[in-house]
Amino acid sequence: MSYLISTEEECHTTQQFDRSLYFNKTQLKAQGWKDCHISEFLSQPDRTRRNGRECLYIRSRVQTVFNSDTFPRAEVESVLQRRESRRNRKQLAEIELLTQAHPTVPRNQIEKVVSEKKRIYRDQELGYNTGVATATYWRQLGYQPNQPVWWYGYAVEESNLAPVYSKSALQEVDDERSPDDVWADYYNRHGSREIALAEILRFSNRLQKVIRHPGFYLLKDYWITLNQEYLREGRISRQERKECWSCNGTGQFRYDSCRKCDGTGVYSKRKLYEHRFDIQGREYCFHSYREPQNITDTPGADLGFYGGAFQASELPLPPQSLLVRAVRIGLVEIFGGPVPEADVRRNERWRYSIFWSEE
Numbered sequence: 025m026s027y028l029i030s031t032e033e034e035c036h037t038t039q040q041f042d043r044s045l046y047f048n049k050t051q052l053k054a055q056g057w058k059d060c061h062i063s064e065f066l067s068q069p070d071r072t073r074r075n076g077r078e079c080l081y082i083r084s085r086v087q088t089v090f091n092s093d094t095f096p097r098a099e100v101e102s103v104l105q106r107r108e109s110r111r112n113r114k115q116l117a118e119i120e121l122l123t124q125a126h127p128t129v130p131r132n133q134i135e136k137v138v139s140e141k142k143r144i145y146r147d148q149e150l151g152y153n154t155g156v157a158t159a160t161y162w163r164q165l166g167y168q169p170n171q172p173v174w175w176y177g178y179a180v181e182e183s184n185l186a187p188v189y190s191k192s193a194l195q196e197v198d199d200e201r202s203p204d205d206v207w208a209d210y211y212n213r214h215g216s217r218e219i220a221l222a223e224i225l226r227f228s229n230r231l232q233k234v235i236r237h238p239g240f241y242l243l244k245d246y247w248i249t250l251n252q253e254y255l256r257e258g259r260i261s262r263q264e265r266k267e268c269w270s271c272n273g274t275g276q277f278r279y280d281s282c283r284k285c286d287g288t289g290v291y292s293k294r295k296l297y298e299h300r301f302d303i304q305g306r307e308y309c310f311h312s313y314r315e316p317q318n319i320t321d322t323p324g325a326d327l328g329f330y331g332g333a334f335q336a337s338e339l340p341l342p343p344q345s346l347l348v349r350a351v352r353i354g355l356v357e358i359f360g361g362p363v364p365e366a367d368v369r370r371n372e373r374w375r376y377s378i379f380w381s382e383e
């Protein structure tokens with residue numbers, strides 16, 4: 025009887041397990057091995073993991089077996105070749121399909137997309153509403169992609185492919201102009217303070233979907249309140265309910281009715297309204313939780329997002345932070361001060377409630 029243990033066993037028992045020294049079956053099959061090769065030439069695994077469900081084979085042993093005279097290397101190589109040609113055929117078919125769909129794009133660019141396993145975004149998948157677009161598009165809205173960028177596909181841009189960027193990779197462009205410059209620009213363009221302000225609000229409201237500016241909604245609701253005399257129609261867009269967390273919306277807590285929600289199961293509810301204004305003959309539609317002066321029976325559109333595409337004449341936009349400050353200037357010019365100040369350090373709602381209770 026011997027108390028000596030072999031080097032291999034020693035490596036299993038006393039030294040730390042190094043996974044990189046082993047192949048499992050999936051890795052062997054990726055190299056063209058078949059089950060019959062594994063069972064015939066490697067027989068027992070050198071180690072098992074996951075309760076015997078994963079068999080591990082020492083790499084150096086696999087290499088020795090592969091190089092031995094009896095091993096059918098040609099079989100393994102032909103498996104790899106068949107796999108390779110199947111992959112090539114699939115890629116070729118994909119390239120053909122994309123070339124037909126985008127005939128203006130050069131073929132080498134399409135080949136690059138396929139080899140990178142990326143995809144080409146369709147037009148309706150792009151824009152501020154979906155949060156994915158090309159750098160050119162984002163720059164028109166006052167944003168630029170950060171470095172390093174996170175891009176995950178391409179879009180067709182003037183018969184070339186341009187990488188797309190998600191809104192999480194954006195920052196505002198540097199703009200030399202002051203908020204007064206921006207305000208003056210919109211005022212000169214429309215020749216009316218009221219229209220200029222409504223236009224800036226409209227754009228700024230859309231840009232909130234890209235990166236939320238903390239002070240914007242306070243100013244928007246302030247404008248909506250002060251313009252109620254121009255309200256043409258108010259509608260209810262949707263009712264939002266927050267379920268009570270204490271009782272999971274059942275209204276029952278142990279053997280009593282839930283105190284957090286008075287047994288209703290609803291922690292809070294609020295309505296989203298649609299305000300349709302007529303500002304000097306132009307129609308403006310904004311959504312807000314602020315209740316309109318009058319509400320018609322017509323339900324408002326209940327959509328995941330609101331706001332259409334930008335017109336070429338409306339672009340490029342100044343960055344959102346400049347727009348929001350221009351809104352403030354417009355509000356002071358039209359309605360006089362003071363304009364409510366968003367207290368960003370605390371909660372936006374805190375000042376908001378003071379403001380409304382003073383009214």
Ligand SMILES: [Zn+2]
Pocket residue numbers: 268269270271272273274275276282283284285286287288289290
């Ligand atoms: Zn409750």
